[in-house]
Amino acid sequence: MSSPPSLEIHDGIAKERGQANVEQLEEKPETDPKSSPREIQGRFDLLRDLGDAEMERLGKRVLKKIDMRMMPAITMMFLMCYLDRINVSNARLAGMQEDLHMTDTIWNLGISAFYIGYLVGQLPGNLWLAKASPRWFLPCAMLGWSTCTICTPALTNGAGFAACRFFTGLAEAPFFPGITLMTSSWYTKQENPTRMAIWHAGNTISNIISGFLAAGILTTMSGVAGLHSWQWFFLIEGIASIVVALGALMLLPDYPHNTRFLTPAEREMAQYRVLCSNGGKEEGIGGTWDGVKEAVKDPFTWFFCLMHFALVTAQSFKDFFPSIVNTFDLGELTTYFIQAPPYAFAFAFACAVAWSSGRRQESFWHIVLPILGSAAGCAVLISTTNVGARYFGLFLLISGTYNGLNLQLSWETTLVPAPRSKKAALIAIANCISQVSHWFSPYFWPRAHEPFTVLAGGWSWSAACLS
Numbered sequence: 001m002s003s004p005p006s007l008e009i010h011d012g013i014a015k016e017r018g019q020a021n022v023e024q025l026e027e028k029p030e031t032d033p034k035s036s037p038r039e040i041q042g043r044f045d046l047l048r049d050l051g052d053a054e055m056e057r058l059g060k061r062v063l064k065k066i067d068m069r070m071m072p073a074i075t076m077m078f079l080m081c082y083l084d085r086i087n088v089s090n091a092r093l094a095g096m097q098e099d100l101h102m103t104d105t106i107w108n109l110g111i112s113a114f115y116i117g118y119l120v121g122q123l124p125g126n127l128w129l130a131k132a133s134p135r136w137f138l139p140c141a142m143l144g145w146s147t148c149t150i151c152t153p154a155l156t157n158g159a160g161f162a163a164c165r166f167f168t169g170l171a172e173a174p175f176f177p178g179i180t181l182m183t184s185s186w187y188t189k190q191e192n193p194t195r196m197a198i199w200h201a202g203n204t205i206s207n208i209i210s211g212f213l214a215a216g217i218l219t220t221m222s223g224v225a226g227l228h229s230w231q232w233f234f235l236i237e238g239i240a241s242i243v244v245a246l247g248a249l250m251l252l253p254d255y256p257h258n259t260r261f262l263t264p265a266e267r268e269m270a271q272y273r274v275l276c277s278n279g280g281k282e283e284g285i286g287g288t289w290d291g292v293k294e295a296v297k298d299p300f301t302w303f304f305c306l307m308h309f310a311l312v313t314a315q316s317f318k319d320f321f322p323s324i325v326n327t328f329d330l331g332e333l334t335t336y337f338i339q340a341p342p343y344a345f346a347f348a349f350a351c352a353v354a355w356s357s358g359r360r361q362e363s364f365w366h367i368v369l370p371i372l373g374s375a376a377g378c379a380v381l382i383s384t385t386n387v388g389a390r391y392f393g394l395f396l397l398i399s400g401t402y403n404g405l406n407l408q409l410s411w412e413t414t415l416v417p418a419p420r421s422k423k424a425a426l427i428a429i430a431n432c433i434s435q436v437s438h439w440f441s442p443y444f445w446p447r448a449h450e451p452f453t454v455l456a457g458g459w460s461w462s463a464a465c466l467s
Contacts, residue, residue: 035275035279037276040272040275040276041055041272043272043275044268044271044272045268046264046265046268047265047268047269047272055269058265058266058269059269059272059273061266061269062262062266062269062270062273063191063273065261065262065266066186066187066253066270069251069252069253069261070182070186070251070252070253071195071198071199072251073247073248073251073252074138074179074182074183074199074248074252075198075199076244076247076248077138077139077142077175077179077244077245077248078175078176078179078199078200078206079205079206079209080142080146080206080237080240080241080244081142081145081172081175081176081206082206082207083206083209083210083213083237083241084145084146084149084168084172084237084238084241085114085172086206086207086210086318086321087149087210087233087234087237088110088111088165089210089320089321089322089323090210090211090213090214090218090230090233090322090336091218091230091233091234092107092322092323093214093218093322093323093326093332093335094214094218094222094228094229094230094233095228095229095230096228096230099228099230100155100156100157100158100160100161101157101158102157102158102161103158106158106161106162107158107161109158109162110158110161110162110165111165111438112438112439112440113162113163113165113166113169114165114166114168114169114438115169115435115436115438115439116166116169116439117165117166117167117168117169117170117171117173118169118170118172118173118435118438119169119173119432119435119436120170120173121169121170121171121172121173121174122173122174122177122428122431122432122435123292123425123428123429123432124174125141125173125174125177125178125428126174126177126178126181126424126425126427126428127291127292127421127424127425127428128174129174129178129181129182129424130181130291130420130421130423130424131421133254134178134182134252134253134254134255135249135252135253135254136249137174137178138174138175138178138179138182138248138252139245139246139248139249139252140245141171141172141174141175141178142171142175142241142244142245142248143242143245144170144171145168145171145172145175145241146238146239146241146242146245147171147238148164148167148168148171149168149234149237149238149241150234150235150238150239150242151164152164152231152234152238153227153228153230153231153232153234153235176431177424177427177428177431179199180196180409180413180427181413181420181423181424181427182255183195183196183199183413184410184413184414184423185255185256185274185420186253186256186270186274187274187277188273188274188276188277189277189358189361189410189414190277190358190359190361191358192358192410192413192414193354193355193357193358193406193407193410194351194354194355194358196354196406196407196409196410197350197351197353197354197355197406198351200350200402200405200406200409204343204344204346204347204350204398204402205343205347207318207321207339207340207343208339208340208343208344210339211322211336211337211338211339211340212336212337212340213233213236213237214233214322214336215333215336215337217229217232217233217236218230218233218336219332219333219336256270256271256274257270257271290421290422291419291420291421291422291423291424291425292421292422292425294419294422294425295422295425295426295429296425296429298422298426300412300415300426301426301429301430304408304411304412304426304430305429305430305433305434306466307408307467308405308408308430308431308433308434309433309434309436309437310463310464310466310467311371311401311404311405311408311434311463311467312405312434312435312437312438313434313437313441313459313460313463313466314371314374314378314401314404314460314463314464314467315401315402315405315460316437316438316441316459316460316463317397317460320453321339322335322336322339324381324394324453325338325339325394328387328390328391330387338391341395342391342394342395342398342399343398345395345398345399346395346398346399346402346403349370349399349403350399350402350403350406353366353370353403353407354366354403354406354407354410357407357410358410363407363408363410363411366403366407367403367404367407367408367411367467368467370399370400370403370404371400371401371403371404371464371467372400372464373396373399373400374396374397374398374399374400374401374404374464375400375461375464375465376393376396377392377393377394377395377396377397377398377400378393378396378397378457378460378461378464379393379457379461380392380393380396381393381394381397381457382453382454382457382458382461397460400464401464404467409427412426412427412430413427437463441459
């Protein structure tokens, strides 16, 4: 049966339009800067025919699911990661250094050994994660460092302390750049700064909790079951880390294209959201070493390496923060408790600045102005005997440095959104080089320089200015 004339005309027009569209696509240069959201939507079978209202509802549902599962998991994991990293500072106040017969030099060697292991595992760990399953990889890394923490109470000398801290750093190495990579693979450039500030809060919250744990454990559990209080400190933290790691195995997603707890349409929406944020550029995986080569050749990598190095160097105080507060001579229990407020303020400040940065899509001034405040706070800390002024200086010092590090991570993943192997290499290289400062920073904090530690304070001040 022949088609009615109207249908033939309609088919002819459609064919002409289709041919014209093909010709336009063929003539379109490969360097076309960005794809429109509608064009990106057309790449997905299950999204192609959805209207704007349906797309908005589906996008909100996906965002809510990821926020409810991923953000609590990685925030708690990061909290335990930093708690594990800084627990030796409070253990030192409880007599760990004396009990293991360590000089200041041996103690600082153990602190540096952690960052040697951290440096060794950084790049290979993050490149592996770019192709591996985050849901399995990250919790397994956490189980590794938790095992080291639980073994710490069995140490008997400085050599064992240095070896244990080395393997702790090696296990922790892929975690921080790994969750940075994972966050940037799920959230848009508008959402990224705030989400990174939220999980980066694990950093600040760990310092708050550490003070309270120290007050509760280090002042009451000495001699229980024949153990020193610092031994109980490590045991309890190690067990808590294992519990969090097992919970993360059930909560964490993989990447947007293969996460099981999302429906097929939600998986496509998760990919669509990130594609729109990237201007239509596919994240992809890319060859492992090709990603490294691309990152090395990109000048942004080296700008971020320098900035990251300066910010981490300015944070060198964090491994000695309890010792700094101890110079206020306010008593053991008070020393543990007053560690919390500066970090609580830093968390609220970082979230507010991150929200502003994401909303305005501006990073430079959001980093520079607070870091200048850190330099001022550091100057106050080492130039006066007034305890109130020095305590206020700690608020400024902590807030600016932690805020700057959080926003810098968001900034680098926004500028280099794809391929995933290049982004993973950039994050790892920048984080790797920044950790070199930990090899020598501890030696700027000998006890003989207390209470002002002018050398260390001047070092942090210089790094803040360099940032």
